[in-house]
Amino acid sequence: MNERNDRILESLDEAQREAATSTEGPVRIIAGAGAGKTRTITRRIAYACACGDWDPSRVLAVTFSVKAAEEMRSRIGQLGVDGVTAATFHSAALHQLNRVWADVTDAPFPDLQSDHRPLIAAAYARVTGAGEPEPLTVRDLEAEINWTKVSLVSPDDYVRVCAATHRQPPAELDPARMADLIGAYEADKTARNQIDFNDILLMVCHLLEDPELKEASAQIRGRIGWLTVDEYQDVSPLQHRLMRLWLGNADGGRGNRNVCVVGDAAQTIYSFAGATSYYLRAFGDEFGPLSADVTLNIDYRSTASVVRYANRVLAASPERTGYIRLASGQRGSDGPRVTAIRYESDADEARGVAQRFVRMIAKGAKPSDCAVLTRINAQQGMIAAALKEAGLGYRVRTDNGWQAQSLSVETLKEDLTAGVVTISTIHAAKGLEFPHVCIVGCSEGLLPFGSPAPGDALEEERRLMYVGVTRAERTLQLSFAVSKDGYAATRRAPSRFLQR
Known part of the structure; x- marks a missing residue:
């Protein structure tokens, strides 16, 4: 050599x-x-x-x-x-299509559109006769159309697949109506010589x-x-x-x-x-x-404390034999222990996280070393407000169509300065790492989302928790609020993923 x-x-x-x-x-x-x-x-x-x-x-x-x-x-x-x-x-x-297109056809190259929501909304209105759908409905319909394509399910097979897998289409549509909507959308797109990402x-x-x-x-x-x-x-x-x-x-x-x-x-x-x-x-x-x-299987990123916690998240899984067990590559001290904190309200939780970072930054940490991870986008507004109130800048990473990041159409602008805290969903944080991480909303119904029964949905949530935990390099705080405003009669239970 x-x-x-x-x-x-x-x-x-x-x-x-x-x-x-x-x-x-x-x-x-x-x-x-x-x-x-x-x-x-x-x-x-x-x-x-x-x-x-x-x-x-x-x-x-x-x-x-x-x-x-x-x-x-x-x-x-x-x-x-x-x-x-x-x-x-x-x-x-x-790139492959562009390279060979002229050799295989005289037709013009299709127009790649990143936003097909107007066509989806029009297809919904035409198929259902119910008028213009709400934006969240269009989002759910778009996700279902994307799912059929990446799963290699054609419109002709959609009804059969739903029957075999007990899949429920979005927007309260029955499978036959959803198949009609997909067909209408594809026909409109073809008539305009347009394609989407999965095409x-x-x-x-x-x-x-x-x-x-x-x-x-x-x-x-x-x-x-x-x-x-x-x-x-x-x-x-x-x-x-x-x-x-x-x-x-x-x-x-x-x-x-x-x-x-x-x-x-x-x-x-x-x-x-x-x-x-x-x-x-x-x-x-x-x-x-x-x-x-x-x-x-040697995790060089996280302290031994974080690695142990991550392993314990997966250890409760019925699929644990299919997962590897991490070992920490960091020598010496185990690092700070992972902490779990209970707050009375969502606002208390947001302020508590903000003050934790204020204290860390006062001791020499950079704001860019710090991240708050959430399960859903809706949690991020209160966190952002608390950070602003504490005098900390922030950037937000949302779940905004993970597949749309595949052709340089990312909506997230990276701020590489040392002056901002990151607020991110766990999905959007995959592949990233931070010295100091707080995962908020660790309560049943939120993480795991919807409190699913044992099965595939629960396992997906468990893996999501594992991904969130392993974003932390040095310190990790997990927290939840027992109610939305501190007064609600219904009290939230801590997530089953919180280790005691």
Whole structure:
């Protein structure tokens, strides 16, 4: 090994090094929270390219946000490798469509629209005769349309799928009426030569499946010699189908086997949008024999106290055998203990969190070291008001269409100064980390949301709590208010996820 290659691998632990040097054939990396996932992926790509085993121009790494793709490209470049493509599923597919479009059709390229709510509202009014729907209704209808696409459920199959899975359509529609609405929406969109985000993936799938478009298919596949898929626990059936088609083995053929998937089943928090950890769990059966199957379970991000709490959240799960157990990579002290605080009202809770950060900042912490995590957007206004009253600046990260972050249409503007506290939903905080974290609203009905019975919905909430906990590097405070205003007769119970 030459000096340059040795530098690429330096400071990796044993498991990270095994993953980084396993560069051929199918590889699965189970990477727990804080375990150096991005570090391992980027060094694996840089190492393979530096050794001459991979051609950088034929390397594709896909992840789930523009920001994550940019960070991946930057890190690979800093390791001395240029020309690697790091992109989201949607942006990679859009580039592929643009590249071959003129070769497969004379039709104009469709107009990619980010906001199809007017078409959805019009389809609802036409199908139901009920007039213009409320904005929240349109949002729910849009989410259902997106779910059908990423789940590969056609309008013709929608009624049957609902019957088989007991799925209830939104807006009090019956399945047949919802299927009609989807059909009307698609017809209107086609008439306007428009596409939405998920149409991009569907179109590339259709192109790669069409036996009459072999040249275009070969052109796309020829540019993918080595594929890495990050956040594999959150891929949808549509994304999985596209990945198999990129590799040329969608229908059982061997195709290209140089694929590496990276993920953590315990961080699956987008099941409501069609994501599933099934493909991560089943990767060995689907692509075996594997060249390497590596688990990264040392959390270098969080203190031992935080890691223990995170493990205890998952330990109560009936699915715990499918989750990895983290070990803290921080030596010495366990760090401050995780605290749980009960407040009388939501306003008390918001003020308590704000004052906690005021005290920390007075002792030398930066405002940007601090984050308040919420379960839903509606919690954020009171937190923002309390921070403002305490003289602290803030930025807000909301759940605003997680899939819309895949084509540089993010609505969140990053403030990278040291002067603001972050207020974020747990969903929007995934992939981020902060020295000091407060998770508010840890009561039954809110976290877990709706107090679900044991089953898939409860497990999703448990994983969400786990993701929230593992955002904390040093201090973690969990809190809840026993009532909205301190006077309500109905008292809230502490979340079942709070450890006593």
